[in-house]
Amino acid sequence: MWFLRSVVGKLWATILLLVSCVLFILTILLLKFFETYHVQEAEKELTQLAVRVSEVMQEHRDEALARSIAATLVGNTSKAIIVADKTHYWYLPASSQIRDLPISFVEEDQELRAVITKQKQVKKKTYLPSLQAKEDRYNEWLIVGVPVALNDGKHGAVFVYQSLNAVEDTTQQTKRLIFLAAFIAIVMTTVFAFFLSTRITAPLRKMRQAAFEVARGKFDTKVPILTHDEIGELAMAFNQMGRRLQFNINALNQEKEQLASILSSMADGVITFNRDGEILITNPPAERFLQAWYFEQGNESEAMAALPPQVKEQFARVVKEETRQVAEVTLQGRTWVILMTPLYNQTAVRGAVAMLRDMTEERRLDKLRKDFIANVSHELRTPIAMLQGYSEAIIDDIAATDEEKKEMAKVIYDESLRMGRLVNDLLDLARMEAGHITLNDEDVQLRPYIERVTRKFQGLAKEKQIDLSTEFRSEDLHINMDPDRIEQVLTNLIDNALRHTEENGMVKVVVEQTGEGVSIHVQDSGSGIPEEDLPFVFERFYKADKARTRGRSGTGLGLAIAKNIIEAHKGTIHAHSKLGEGTTFTFTLPLNETKGV
Incomplete structure (x- = not known):
């Protein structure tokens, strides 16, 4: 059955079935035609022969000569009976008397007797018993009766008859020839159809093999162009398609490598989700975020599809509201800011892409800045308060003696030195952290x-x-x-x-x-x-x-x-x-x- 599932088998079977149907109809029509044609020709010949025999019998007064001429006309293929009355009749040739058409059959048959009585021409096919033991019991005969006027003024009849076995033999031979011709035509059609289908489908088979090669990734596969017809144009288009596919695949690979390089080199994490919330693409920072989540959950063997609840809620809002969402997640002491944006497939949301930024260092620096301001304020508040307080005491003459004034001035001096050291230390530390320290080795x-x-x-x-x-x-x-x-x-x-x-x-x-x-x-x-x-x-x-x-x-x-x-x-x-x-x-x-x- 695999042969019939192929293009070659289908094309071959179609051509063979079509030609077989045409030959079958033509054979039936020819058989019918020749079957009728031989009988009609036999009737026509026998009628002409009977008419000529009747004319001979009428034209010659010498009855013996007339019968001799009539016998010559009848020949060996046909037979005849010349009937004058019930007791005078002659068989032509004379040897057919004992085995063919009995005179009693002529007298008993109404149609044949009408030739003598009513002087009209009759054609009849009938079965007569065979008088020879070796032949069939009944044979079909064709009888043509023609009235004739004899020399003595009487009206007789000429019956010319012929066995239809000869006609049937001719018909059977014609059938055999027709069947032989049909068989030869079918054989030739089969060979021609197979050759034609093979010739037509050979490029298609090569194109199929090339298509399988292309499906396996060999985009440089070429189909040989053997003809310049539609199949040749199809092969040319296939080769152009392969080259275009190779070009597009190379371009896609380059874009993929470029995108992978960009994602890998990004400091921010990237996670792409489909419509169902499954993770499609991640880069190293995003993988670190997910690993931190699994480690925090105490189960690192789970699939990467699990996400923190905040991220799941954020994704649900993005898909539902189709707007950008921002969330902040803390994992293992690190702070992540997640910016999630919907992805569209023409008009519908097909997923989302999340950008993850590790804000731990920024938060730490912000805390250091706040602590730095608080610490500097704290460190400066005490000496400034003391400077202000003792200076006001001196201005307001609270100190009664010079010793008390000197003691207050000493406190003011010490606190100013302390503020100077603080400022100098801050300046030195700022220069060092900025990399501006100079070493004199x-x-x-x-x-x-x-x-x-x-x-x-x-x-x-x-x-x-x-x-x-x-x-x-x-x-x-x-x-x-x-x-x-x-x-x-x-x-x-x-x-x-x-x-x-x-x-x-x-x-x-x-x-x-x-x-x-x-x-x-x-x-x-x-x-x-x-x-x-x-x-x-x-x-x-x-x-x-x-x-x-x-x-x-x-x-x-x-x-x-x-x-x-x-x-x-x-x-x-x-x-x-x-x-x-x-x-x-x-x-x-x-x-x-x-x-x-």
Whole structure:
């Protein structure tokens, strides 16, 4: 059945069926025609023969000569009876008397007897019994009777008859010839139809193979152009379509790669949804957002289709109202702003696209700005209030003696110095964070340098009964650094250690060479820093214990400045502390910036 499902089979079957129908109708018509034609011709010939025999019998007075001539005319294919009356009749040829048309049949048949009695011409087909044992029991005969006027004035008749078996044999032979011709025509039609259908469909089969190749992605497949008819034009159009498809696919791939590159390089997340809210496209920032959501839910194995409830509600509003929606989502301490816009398919909404921006840093900077303003305001409010109060006291002559005026002036002077330090520290920190710090590097021998810096704090240490000491675990170390900036760092760390250490405590500066470079530790035995405050000690204005800095002019900027100075030297700084056990600040300068002597 596969053959009939193909174009070749259908075309071949159509041509063969059409030709077969035409040949069948033509064969039936020819058979009918020849069947009638032979009988009509036999009737016509027998009628003419009977008329000629009757004319011969009338024209010749010699009856014997007339019968002889009539016998010659009758020949061997036909037979005749010349009837004068019931007792005088003659068979032509004479040998047919015993086996063909009995005279009794002529006398008994009314139609044949009418030829003699009524002198009219008769044609009749009838079945006569065969007198030969080898033949059929009955044979069909064609009898033509013609009246004749004999010489003695009597009216007789001439009956010429012929067996229709000969006519039937001729008809059967004609049928065989017709059937043979029809069979040959069908065979030739079959061959021709198959050849024609194969010839026509060969380019179509090649085009089908090429179409399968194109469907598999081989857009450079070509169909050979064998003809210049419609099929050739179809092959040409197919090749043009393949080239156009290849061009469009390449253009789409380039656009896809460009879009993928743009999405991958975007700092903002992008999520595309279909009408049902299923995720179609994401980029790395959006995937991080989704992973944060799954991690927060404690189930990272779920499909990516799950979304936070806020996003689902936002998507539902976008699809329903067909307007842009903005929402803010907080996941794992990070803040995301989501801007979702509907996508249209001509007139209907087919989905939505969401832009996700991580606003954590902006929120943190905004908080730092607010905290910075609050801290600066707080740090400036106290000295300004004191300046204002003591200056008003001096103006209003509240101070009775010169000693009281000098004491008030001393307070005003100290607070102005404090404000100056705060302003200078803010300016230094702003320049450092902007990357405008300038280092004047020198080759510095560490032992005398560290001893000189710690010597400045010996008086304060003795006053507070604190043991301030140094320890050098590696001797003769030289380092390439900015001595003023590093001294600023050491001064801040040692000052903080002394301020946070109780009487009879200990502060030690340890210098050693490690695998990462030269490390300097400032250890104290103070009360320590709470663990939750350790990550923030290097931020501006951050004070773990603000009560301890009050009265000592602390601004909360020293550690932030120290961190920037160390990072400018490409080093690191960190703090280690436990409540009740003290604190250790360690900064390390790179080893490739150091050298020993």
